Amino acid sequence: MNNFTRNIELFLFLIMLTITHSSSDVITITKVSNVTKPGCQSQCGNVTIPYPFGIGPSCFLSKWFEVTCNTSFNPPIPQIGTLRVLEFTDYTFRVANKVASQCYDPFGNITEDNPVYSSLGWTSPFSFSQKNQFTLIGCDDFAFFLGPLQANFTSGCIALCSKPEEVLNGSCSGVGCCQTSIPKALKYYYTSVGSMVHNHTTIWSFDPCTYSFLGEQERFTFGGVSDFMDPGFVNRTRASVPMLVDWVVGNLSCSEARTAGVLACQANSECVDSDTGVPGYRCICHNGYQGQPYLEPGCQDINECEDPSNNLCDGVCTNTPGSYTCGCEDGYVGDGLKTGRGCAKKNSEFPVIKFSLGMGLGFLAILIGITWLYFIFKKRNLVKLRQNFFKQNGGLLLKQRIMSIMTREGNVDSTKVFTAQELEKATNKYAEDRILGRGGYGIVYKGILTDQRVVAIKKSRVMDETQIELFINEVIILTRVHHRNVVKLLGCCLESEVPLLVYEYVSNGTLFDHIHKKGTMTWLSWENRLRVAAEAAGAISYLHSATSTPIIHRDVKSANILLDDNYTTKIADFGASRLVPLDQTQVTTLVQGTLGYLDPEYFHTSQLTEKSDVYSFGVVLAELLTGKKPLCMECNEEERNLAKYFIRSLKENRLFQILEPRVVSEGTLEQLQQIGELVKRCLNLVSEERPTMKEVATELEGLRKFTQHPWARRHADEENANLLNVENQQTDLYEESINPYSSTSGISFGFSNNCGFVYPSNILR
Structure with a gap:
């Protein structure tokens, strides 16, 4: 190549x-306490080596913290394995x-x-x-x-x-x-x-x-x-x-290490669980203490009284473990604080109290007044900002279009303009635990509206101001799309910096997850695969031909096919979709899509047509039949691209060798050959020679009806009995040839999977 x-x-x-x-x-990065284990080398060149790291035997906590001092450099450089360490921090x-x-x-x-x-x-x-x-x-x-x-x-x-x-x-x-x-x-x-x-x-x-x-x-x-x-x-x-x-230290949480009796934290320190994603914990000194939390005798008390800048005492400072107290000398009264009453002679106590009380009340009144004015101005600015965002994002244009439709058709019940406050409340102020997913176009949150409806709220990353009118047109059209297999766009919010889109919530994950994740395949029978494929094809066909303005999805893939609680198909994610005027058959756009599903003709010409969706859907069909991913960068050259691999296997009469065993066992020979030819036509490199989505949906529905006849099941069982015997023999040979390394083998210099062992340098070949 x-x-x-x-x-x-x-x-x-x-x-x-x-x-x-x-x-x-x-987490603020600060210099560590420069405490090394007694009797151990504390410096390597210009770098201080703090425990649990150490140079020499018994000077470090575990093998991972062993440091070697490479004296071939000038000045010498500390190393952990092959890593050249420049500085240690907390x-x-x-x-x-x-x-x-x-x-x-x-x-x-x-x-x-x-x-x-x-x-x-x-x-x-x-x-x-x-x-x-x-x-x-x-x-x-x-x-x-x-x-x-x-x-x-x-x-x-x-x-x-x-x-x-x-x-x-x-x-x-x-x-x-x-x-x-x-x-x-x-x-x-x-x-x-x-x-x-x-x-x-x-x-x-x-x-x-x-x-x-x-x-x-x-x-x-x-x-x-x-x-x-x-x-x-x-x-x-x-x-x-x-x-x-x-x-971090160890590979246990604080509670696990404490229970096992291996907690490394010493006196006057506390254990903090790792937040890096790597199992383990860290030790930090309590407030008011400093020193080395990993070595005896632990952290030492800070004497705040020795440093006037480190305490708030106006009178007598008394150090206590982890803190300090303030008081007054004999003959003086007060709290001894610089920020409080301080210390005063006993005979001047009452005038001082009166003066302090008057000053305190006056200051409190001023503070309350300033706070009240601040919140009023803040609220006004927030309202003004939301109004500006509403205008900037095309809110006035959207209202005008809605009124036009109401005049012409009588109602627009399906279109709702949400307020920013509604969606903030629905997502608990866009809390992290409400995130359903992240993508190139934005973040999707789970929201619960005031009427207890569960929705999916998509927060876009950017908004092109030159595309406002096109965006408003798409919102109006997509909210008027009614199809049981298309995720419903319920409305939008234009009061934020970027528009928010509100969709119906689909709870059972993506088709990609059900195909490729272990333990989720029990329901995915041959009949259900045909049903999901037929429903998805029908929905895309509807977008192409049954809507008032044809819609090209432009990113058809198994990750954009959702499943509800009843495993009903829902086509989702129209972030890359384009509306096509009725008098045009193609549009010229910046190429967007997902590698493995992307139409090669569209990529080379930038001419987007409905047949681009057909090619992508053909890859989804191949994915459903084989259980393989569209791209497998770790696989050998022949199997790396699923579309090419499927076509090549079909030409070489090896179709049944690459299909999932369950598909082969449950489908008839005629059905599998027919759907294989359908995938081949969908993946044709010349778009004009591909079928339309309507033709694809019709053919899949025909296969479904054939499958539902009782005699078809008996015929499939008899027809596939001999085929399965052959497949089982081939499977035995195949399993013997599989590389014994698994994806969790822990080999630090490469990756492994069922396609064989691949070094990182081979990924780009």
Whole structure:
């Protein structure tokens, strides 16, 4: 495979990436107490080594905290395994960075290609901190950021620019520079970079190299075009932008460690459960104490009275364990506080009390008045802000369209404009535990309205002001879509910075989860697969032809096919959909979709038609029949792309070898051949030769009716008896050839699954 084809495949893969932004509690990074275990080396070069870390035998808590002092450097550098440690902090330590790069000569040839693979050890108490951020530097370039198979995490970045003037110093928002966050508990990652430009000579003059790296967010500032041209960018970044690594103690929670008698926390300290996603805990000193919480005798009391700036006493300060008290000398009265009455002679007690009382009441009255005015102005500003958002998001236009429809049709009961307060209350102020999912278009929350209806509320990430009228048109049309197999859009809210869409709530997950997750396949019989496929095809056909304005979904995939409590199909997620005027058969759009399901003709021409949905639905059918994912980056070359693999197997008369055993056992030979041919026609590379969704739905309904006849079941059992015997023999041979490594084997340098063992360097081949 040549380099250009490889880069195109990588770019396609980035189209379907869902850049998730996880939220986490902010922990201030402070210098650790410089306490080393007695008798142990406390310094390596310029770095202090605090316990539980240590240099030498018996100087560290466990093997993971052993530090070696590499004296081949000047000054010496401490290392944990192969990690070069730059500094230790309370909950983290900083390590030297690694930068992936790819460089070109003036003729567009690759002169340097350096991917990066970094590992902390699968069973270690370490993980890459979420205070790190993945960064890509380049023009018309992209980068992968792959986590381990066990973490099921894949992300990446695309940086676009056509000329140097477009790149702004300090701005890392996709033009010349792109950044994205990482998940919790990340112990491994692999990153590589590439170019989306076939002829790199057009931008070589200002973009000779592309770089990607993981580093501490607060330590990196984008320098604009100068970063592209800087030959020392890699060394400078390694020196100035370290990576933060979170650490915890043990692999038990506080209560588990306390029960087992292995809690490492010493006196005057408390145990805090890990919030990094890695099992374990940390020890911190109680308030009013300082020192080393992991070593005897534990944390020591702080004598606040020795430092006047550390106490509020105006009189006599008395130190107590973990705190202090204030009082007055003999002959004086008061509370002894700088912020209180202080200390005064006994004969002046009453005048002081009166004066203090008057001042206190006056100050209280002023404070109440200022607070009252503040809340009034805040409420007015909030109302004004919501009104501005309502106008900005097309609220007036939406009202005008609703009134027009009411005049013409008499009612618009299906369209509701929600207030921001309604949706805040429904989602408990968008609480974390109400999040149903995150995607490229926004976050979906579970909401409970005042009438106890459960809904799904989609909060978009961005809103293009030039597309307001189109957005309002889509809201009006989608709220008037009535089909039992299409998720109903109930209304919207325009009083927030970005519009909020309110959908009916579908409770039983996605078809993708039911196909690919273990333990959820019991209901997925051949008859139910046909029913789900027929219902989904009928719903998409309805969108194409039965609505007043045809709707092309543009992102048909099993993850967008929801199932309710009765396993009834619901087509969802119209974030990428496009309305097509009745006098047009295709529209030109920016290519959007999910790799593996994306219509190749649409990708190459940007011409979106109803047949693009047909291709994507064909991939869903193949997924239903085989139980395989549309893309398997860990599989061998033949099985990596499900659509190609299915067509090739059909041509080579190997269809029954790739189908799920349950499908083969429950479906008749005629049915399986017929649906296999249907998938083949849907996956035709020429869109004009694909069937319409109406034809697909009709054919699937015909297969369903055939399945429901009692004689069809008996015929299937007899017909498949011999076929299953053959399949069982092939399965035995296949199971003997499966790689014995599983996805949880803990091998730190690669990934494994039922497709065989794949090293990270093979992922991009």
